[in-house]
Amino acid sequence: MRQKVIVVGAGLIGASIGLQLQRQGADVTFVEAGLPASAASGRSFGWINAGFYLDQTHHHLRAEAMAAWHRLHRMLPKLALEWCGCLSWDISGDELEARQGELSQMGYPVERWDRARIADAAPMLASDVQDALWLPGEGVAEAGVVTRQLLRAAQTEGAQLMTGTRVVGLSETGGRVSGVTTQSGPLQADNVILAAGTGARALLAPLDVALPMLTRPGAIMQSRPVARVLDRVMVSPDLEFRQDGEGRILAPTAGAHQSDDSDMLDAAPDELAHDTMMRLQRWLPDVEISWERITLAMRPVPGDGRPVVGPCGPAGLSVAVMHSGVTLGALMGELVAQEVLSGEASDWLTPYRPQRFAAAGAN
Numbered sequence: 001m002r003q004k005v006i007v008v009g010a011g012l013i014g015a016s017i018g019l020q021l022q023r024q025g026a027d028v029t030f031v032e033a034g035l036p037a038s039a040a041s042g043r044s045f046g047w048i049n050a051g052f053y054l055d056q057t058h059h060h061l062r063a064e065a066m067a068a069w070h071r072l073h074r075m076l077p078k079l080a081l082e083w084c085g086c087l088s089w090d091i092s093g094d095e096l097e098a099r100q101g102e103l104s105q106m107g108y109p110v111e112r113w114d115r116a117r118i119a120d121a122a123p124m125l126a127s128d129v130q131d132a133l134w135l136p137g138e139g140v141a142e143a144g145v146v147t148r149q150l151l152r153a154a155q156t157e158g159a160q161l162m163t164g165t166r167v168v169g170l171s172e173t174g175g176r177v178s179g180v181t182t183q184s185g186p187l188q189a190d191n192v193i194l195a196a197g198t199g200a201r202a203l204l205a206p207l208d209v210a211l212p213m214l215t216r217p218g219a220i221m222q223s224r225p226v227a228r229v230l231d232r233v234m235v236s237p238d239l240e241f242r243q244d245g246e247g248r249i250l251a252p253t254a255g256a257h258q259s260d261d262s263d264m265l266d267a268a269p270d271e272l273a274h275d276t277m278m279r280l281q282r283w284l285p286d287v288e289i290s291w292e293r294i295t296l297a298m299r300p301v302p303g304d305g306r307p308v309v310g311p312c313g314p315a316g317l318s319v320a321v322m323h324s325g326v327t328l329g330a331l332m333g334e335l336v337a338q339e340v341l342s343g344e345a346s347d348w349l350t351p352y353r354p355q356r357f358a359a360a361g362a363n
């Protein structure tokens with residue numbers, strides 16, 4: 001008999017997990033408090049990379065996640081993904097050489113580019129960028145669009161999507177999860193996956209499952225559309241930026257946004273947008289840039305910065321909450337679906353289990 005699975009949250013992580021479950025024979029219902037991709041996934045920078053990592057194990061997970069996106073992209077060729085590569089000059093000299101050495105040693109494609117290569121690839125970039133790393137395997141996802149594409153693919157296979165439906169609790173029968181309670185009534189299921197981003201913690205608390213979360217607001221400045229000047233992700237010492245398909249240049253207001261540890265935005269949104277635009281102008285001196293909008297979202301960052309994935313609480317309940325969810329999304333879909341349907345634990349997820357917080361006495 002087909003297993004009935006409720007996926008709480010229709011962001012990128014929920015969409016990816018739900019699609020894989022539906023394709024592999026489950027009956028999936030997505031239950032979403034707002035609209036699909038209305039939280040972090042619709043306001044993300046969307047950079048897919050393993051150049052940022054917390055340790056080697058985390059790097060290998062991210063590299064495998066890039067491979068998982070290629071697998072999914074082959075299955076759904078119209079996904080809004082681009083393997084554009086990344087040009088990075090945020091560090092220089094010995095530091096740059098050390099990073100290149102470390103990445104190469106881990107088998108990650110990386111090249112050192114001199115001024116001539118940089119000027120050839122990015123003629124509009126400031127001429128004082130002399131030395132950079134080129135990371136050809138990296139890419140971007142228009143994460144909101146991709147989320148909706150994955151949901152549509154799952155719906156085509158028979159999944160159901162309920163929007164505007166907030167889950168307020170989980171129901172349990174005989175030590176096993178039996179569904180969820182929503183504002184509009186109960187829903188039954190054999191398994192429940194919490195892919196609710198920053199909303200997961202509150203749903204787990206009554207079950208005594210600890211999920212410490214950091215408070216990490218993120219903001220992205222978007223310029224008015226300009227003629228195409230960039231065709232890859234750019235990483236400067238004070239700013240990351242890229243151009244989207246409509247010509248807008250996107251830049252998180254925090255430089256090195258993946259490791260940003262501020263728990264508050266340090267200025268009003270319009271000031272942040274203006275400041276980001278000025279920093280961007282320094283790197284693209286001949287492009288007339290004006291900011292058009294700024295998007296804000298809370299980033300779902302677990303207490304130790306690492307993903308939290310796997311079974312927890314009563315039997316039949318799993319959680320999947322993480323930052324860098326755009327990078328990790330396709331792989332999380334594969335791994336969580338496999339664990340739920342086969343009951344076999346994946347080695348990839350061993351370091352990222354929710355139980356590590358209970359062991360540490362976190363709350």
Ligand SMILES: Cc1cc2nc3c(=O)[nH]c(=O)nc-3n(C[C@H](O)[C@H](O)[C@H](O)COP(=O)(O)OP(=O)(O)OC[C@H]3O[C@@H](n4cnc5c(N)ncnc54)[C@H](O)[C@@H]3O)c2cc1C
Nearest residue numbers: 009011012013033039041044047167197199218324325327
């Ligand atoms: C500014 C910014 C820049 C980022 N840049 C990158 C990047 O470059 N690369 C990268 O890999 N990652 C990046 N991220 C992180 C990435 O976007 C997130 O990790 C990813 O989108 C998380 O997806 P999710 O589905 O887990 O969460 P979300 O997209 O937040 O979705 C969770 C969903 O659950 C729903 N929900 C919550 N509670 C309930 C409830 N009780 N009942 C029903 N539904 C509920 C919410 O409404 C929401 O739609 C960035 C994030 C931000 C904000």
